[in-house]
Amino acid sequence: MIRALLRLLDAFRRDASGNVLMMTGFALVPMIFATGFGVDYSRAMRVKTILDAAADAAALSAVSNLAMTQTAALAQTVALANFKAQASMLTAVTFNAANDLTIAVADTSSTSGTGRQVVVTWRAKSTNIFSTILGSSSLAISGSATASALKPPYVNYYVLLDTSPSMLLPTTSAGLSAIRSATSAMANAPYGCAFACHTKNPHSDSIYIRNTAGQDIWLDSSGNAWPISSVWNGYVYxxxxxxxxxxxxxxxxxxxxDGYWLTRNYASLYGGSLSILLRIDEERSASQNLITTAQTYxxxxxxxYKMQFYGFNWTHSGASSPLTALTSSMMDVKSLSTSSVPDLYAAQDNWYKNNCPYYNFCNSDMGTEFANAMSSLNAVMPAPGDGSTAATPQEVLLIITDGVPDETYNGGRWARELNPTDLAQCSAIKTKGITIGIIYTTYSADSITGDTxxxxxxGPHLSSVASTLQSCASTSSAGAPLFFEVGTDGSITNALAALFAMTLQTARLVK
Structure with a gap:
């Protein structure tokens, strides 16, 4: 028996074809298991990819624009539902949201605004098909996703417009040239007056507006314009x-x-189509555009966003400050319209003559009380909140000015760049936590040519105007002042819109 078995084994050993068959059979076993495991692994990775995408979507859903207006708890609920909805469509997966899914939503709040970070962490088991033979019924998979976003803060905007006489300057080179030419015969001859001064007695200031025939233009009590051929015994002809x-x-x-009237009637007096817009005109246009821009944002x-507009020039008789509320109160921008901003041109004071606002009151032309205006406005503006809710808004002050106050300082007159008292008022507002942004309408040396x-x-101090205004302004997150300069032929409207956007970027918390 034993000898027969040995002879049979020896026969198998000598048979080469049998050896190959056995070796092939033994080799196929691990190859089949490897292939099966590869299939199981590929299925698991496909499931992981799908669940990773679900985690991304869930995290992003908690920081969407809509979600950022909701509580962290509600955002977490939204993210959970989002993930579960996508996970429920998978088969051959073991996943229990109660144990296998974690969604952490963290809101942060500071004076810079409100932010949110969402971390979605998940785990699951992909059911195996082939690997169960080896005792491995599933493959463990896991993943996470993180999303963060900024919640734009609620902000109250105070817009301070310089409505002093020096803002009655044409905004374009063509306008400057036209008004100078029209007044050059008498005022600062041969340069003329660049400012559209509004006075009841322009002749006393050497401002003569004449037609092409050389006749003075006289306005009757109804505002009708008449060329005057002569004046006799107190009457005009x-x-x-x-x-x-x-x-x-x-x-x-x-x-x-006067020059003020000329800017609105230049074409009718001299022909052509030139329209002479003044800086106060573009201040109004810029403010109107700001309302629509804020509504869009x-x-x-x-x-x-809420907004209120103020104007400032000089302290009028019976008033306690040079500050005037141009809109009645701080209002939601969606309640405002372009008509909310009054006509700044029509609201200009008609001075009795140069140096004297009234017949019986003269103030040496000190018509730009910057320090008093800032002090008065600071008393109106409350301490800002963190901007996380409508009840705790941040506060931003936007100023449009030519940067040259004309006011009392140290017992004398100051008509040049911002003085230490002006800058102290700026500092007081910024220390309070209020952001200041400034549009500087360049006080050009050309505008005072011929005015001794x-x-x-x-004139000697004009080079310091921009730098002192920059010192008054707040700085952006990059350290640059919130400041734009707009010269002749520039756009105050574009600059104000850009400044508004800058203040929003500065207010956000980046995490």
Missing amino acids: SPNYANGTQPLALQSSGQYA ATSNQVS WSQTVV
């Missing part, structure tokens, strides 16, 4: 009234046209 043979009216019942960011007093007192 016009070739357009009774051929100049009869008196038109008492000279004292109206006034002669508020809708996009799912927050509310201005060239002597103001």
